[in-house]
Amino acid sequence: MFENLTDKLQRAFKNLRGQGKLTEEHLDMALAQIREAMLEGDVAVSVADELLANIRAKALGQEVLLQLSPDQQIVKIVRDELLNLLGKHAKPLFSSRPPSVWMIVGLQGSGKTTTTGKLGKWLGANGHRPIATSTDVYRPAAREQLAQVAKAVGVSLWPGPNTDKPLEIVRGAIREAKLSASDVILVDTAGRLHIDDTLMDELSQLKKELQPSEILFVADAMIGQDAVRSAGEFHRRLGLTGVILTKLDGDARGGAALSIGKVTGAPVKFIGTGEKYDALEAFYPDRIVSRVLGMGDVLSLIERVEQAVDHKQAAEMERKMRRSEFSLGDFRDQLRQIKKMGPLESVLGMLPKIGPLANIPKDTQLDEGRLRRIEAIINSMTNAERDDHDLLDGRRRKRIAAGSGTTVQDVNQVLKQYLQMRKMVKQYGAMASAGRLKGLAGKFKGGPGGPQ
Numbered sequence: 005m006f007e008n009l010t011d012k013l014q015r016a017f018k019n020l021r022g023q024g025k026l027t028e029e030h031l032d033m034a035l036a037q038i039r040e041a042m043l044e045g046d047v048a049v050s051v052a053d054e055l056l057a058n059i060r061a062k063a064l065g066q067e068v069l070l071q072l073s074p075d076q077q078i079v080k081i082v083r084d085e086l087l088n089l090l091g092k093h094a095k096p097l098f099s100s101r102p103p104s105v106w107m108i109v110g111l112q113g114s115g116k117t118t119t120t121g122k123l124g125k126w127l128g129a130n131g132h133r134p135i136a137t138s139t140d141v142y143r144p145a146a147r148e149q150l151a152q153v154a155k156a157v158g159v160s161l162w163p164g165p166n167t168d169k170p171l172e173i174v175r176g177a178i179r180e181a182k183l184s185a186s187d188v189i190l191v192d193t194a195g196r197l198h199i200d201d202t203l204m205d206e207l208s209q210l211k212k213e214l215q216p217s218e219i220l221f222v223a224d225a226m227i228g229q230d231a232v233r234s235a236g237e238f239h240r241r242l243g244l245t246g247v248i249l250t251k252l253d254g255d256a257r258g259g260a261a262l263s264i265g266k267v268t269g270a271p272v273k274f275i276g277t278g279e280k281y282d283a284l285e286a287f288y289p290d291r292i293v294s295r296v297l298g299m300g301d302v303l304s305l306i307e308r309v310e311q312a313v314d315h316k317q318a319a320e321m322e323r324k325m326r327r328s329e330f331s332l333g334d335f336r337d338q339l340r341q342i343k344k345m346g347p348l349e350s351v352l353g354m355l356p357k358i359g360p361l362a363n364i365p366k367d368t369q370l371d372e373g374r375l376r377r378i379e380a381i382i383n384s385m386t387n388a389e390r391d392d393h394d395l396l397d398g399r400r401r402k403r404i405a406a407g408s409g410t411t412v413q414d415v416n417q418v419l420k421q422y423l424q425m426r427k428m429v430k431q432y433g434a435m436a437s438a439g440r441l442k443g444l445a446g447k448f449k450g451g452p453g454g455p456q
Contacts, residue, residue, distance in 0.1 A: 010296055013041050017079055031063050034078055046228040048263040051089065058085050083293055089262065090289035094271035097217045097245060102187040103135075103178065105214045109207060109242065110222035111234055112143070112195035115250045117150050119222050119276065120192040122284035123248075124159035126274075127188055129282075135186035137162040137177040139170035139210065140194040150192050157281045160186060170194070170206060171213055178214075191216075199234065204241050211242060218245045220273065223264065225249045236268045246273035249287075262296070330426045333390040336382040338425075339375055380408040381418045393419060 015037065035056050042052040062081045098104040106123065110116050120136055127134040136154050140146035147163065154161040162180045164173035174191060181189050193210065196203045211219065221244050223231035235247055247270050265271050272287040382390065384407035389395050396404075401415045408415075 013038060013082070013297060028064065031060065031078075035060060038082065042262075045262075048229060048232060048267055051263040051266050054266075055085055055089060058088070079297060083297055086262070086293045086296065087289060089266055090292065091265060091271060093286070093288050093290075094246060094273050096273060096286075098188070099217045103181040103189050104187065104218075105178075105189045105191060105216040106218040106220060107191045107193060107207070107210060107214065107216045108220055108222060108248075109193050109238060109244075110195055111199070112197050114195065114222045114224045114231075115276070116195060116222045117146065117153055117192050118281075119248055119250060119284070120150065120190050121153035121157045121159065122276065122281050123190055123220075123274070124154065125157040125281045126284050127190075128157075128159065132188050133160075133184075133186045134188040134190055135160040135162055135177065135181050135184065136190040136192065137164060137173060138192040139164075139173050139206075140192060141168040141170060141173075142194055146192075146194075153281075159190075160184060162189075170210060174210060174214055189214075199237050199241075207242055216245075218273075219243065220246050220248050221270065222248045222250060224251055226251045229263075232264045232267050235264055235270065239268045239270050244268065244270035246271055248272075248274040248276065248284075250276035262292075331391050332382050332385065332393055332422055333387075335422045335425055336379055336390075339379055377408070377410055377414060378418050378421070381405075381410055381415055384408040393422065 017034075038059070039052055039056055042055070043049065047055075059078075059081050062085070063078065108116050108120050108123070117138070117140075124134045124136055136150060136159050138147040138150040140150075151161055151163060162173075162177040164176055167173060167176075170193075174189075177189050177191070180186070191210065191214065193207060194203065219242055221235050221238050223235050225231060231249075235244065238244055247264055247268065249264070249272055275285050275287050277283045277285055381404060384404045385396075389400065389404075396415075396419065398412075401412050405412045405415050
C-alpha cells in the first residue's frame with residue numbers, strides 16, 4: 005500500500021549515503037525529495053509541510069547523533085516525526101456496562117456493510133459476542149446484504165422486522181442484545197453519495213439514542229484526500245472516535261493513512277488489507293511507519309503466521325526437520341500454510357526492503373498462480389510418489405502433467421524446487437539438533453536474547 009512512497013523515500017535516503025557529515029545543502033536536497041515523495045503518496049500538503057519543518061528543525065538542532073551517518077540521521081528523524089504524526093495505538097472503546105454500541109458511518113460505496121462483517125469477525129476472534137443490525141432503510145437490499153455478510157462470518161443479526169424506522173430498529177437491537185448476552189452491537193448506518201443535512205440529522209438522532217462507545221468512519225483509501233476531507237466533515241458534525249481505512253491492499257498510495265488522523269483529529273483504529281472477512285487489522289502506528297520506511301513489519305508477519313499455522317502440523321514439521329525428513333506432501337502442506345496468510349503481495353509488504361529482500365518482484369500475480377500449479381501437480385501424484393520422489397520416472401511425470409493440466413517441464417520445475425527446499429530443511433534440521441535455533445523467535449518478540 006505504501007510501495008511508491010517507500011521507493012521514493014529510499015532513494016532520498018540513498019543519496020545521503022557516503023557523505024561525511026550532514027550539511028544544510030544535503031538536508032535541503034533530501035527534504036525536497038521527501039516532500040515530493042509525500043505529495044505523490046497523497047499525503048495532505050499541510051501535513052507534509054509541517055512534517056518537513058519539524059524534520060529540518062531537528063536535523064539542524066541538537067537532535068543529531070554524531071555516531072550516525074547522514075542517511076541514518078535523517079531516517080531516524082523521519083521515523084520519529086512520522087510516529088509523532090500518527091500518534092499512539094488507539095485501542096477500541098467499550099462501555100463499562102454492556103452492550104457496547106459501535107456505529108459504522110461513511111459515504112455510500114465506502115464499504116460499510118462489508119467492514120461491519122469484518123468487525124464482527126474480529127470481535128468474535130477477540131473474545132466478544134457481537135450482534136449486527138442495519139439502519140439503511142433506503143438502499144435496495146441493503147439490509148439483506150448485511151444478513152448475508154453476517155451469516156458468512158457467523159455473527160448474530162437483528163433484522164429489525166416489521167419496521168423501516170431506524171430508531172425502532174436500534175431499540176429492538178438493544179433488547180435482542182441483552183436477551184442474547186451479546187456484548188457489542190454493530191450498527192451499519194445509511195450512507196449517501198455526498199454529505200447532506202438529512203443524513204447527518206439521522207445519524208445525530210441515532211447517536212443521541214444509542215450513546216455509542218465508538219463512531220467509526222469507513223474511508224476508502226483508494227480515493228485518497230477525498231476520504232480525508234469526508235472524514236473531517238463527519239468528525240465536525242458527529243464527533244468520530246475513530247477511522248477505518250479500507251482497500252489498503254489495492255493501488256492506494258498510502259498518504260491518507262498518514263494524514264487522516266492529523267487532519268480530522270480522529271485516530272485510525274483499523275485497516276482493511278484484503279477482500280476476505282478476516283482481512284482487517286488493528287492499526288499500529290509504529291508498524292506502519294516501519295513499512296513506509298522500508299523496514300518491514302516483522303511483528304505483524306509473525307502474528308499472521310501464528311493465526312494461519314496449524315500448530316499440530318508445525319510440531320510435526322519440527323520433528324521431521326530434526327530427522328531430515330521432508331516429503332512432497334510436506335512441501336504441499338507448507339504452500340497451503342503460506343496461502344492461508346493472505347495475498348502474497350500483502351505478506352511480501354511486511355518484509356524489510358533491505359539486503360537480499362530489496363529486489364523482490366512487485367507483481368506477485370504470477371507467484372499466486374505458481375502456487376496453485378504446484379499444488380495441482382503434487383495432488384496429481386499418488387501417496388507413494390509423494391513419499392518417495394525417486395519413483396517419479398519419465399512415464400509417471402507425463403501422467404502427472406496430464407492430470408494437473410500442466411507440462412512435464414512444470415513437473416520437473418516443481419521437483420527441482422522441492423529438492424532445494426529439502427536441502428534447506430536438512431540444513432535447518434542439523435542446526436535445530438545442535439541447538440542453534442533456540443530462542444530465534446524471541447529475537448523478534450522480545451524474548452530471551454531479543455529486544456525488550
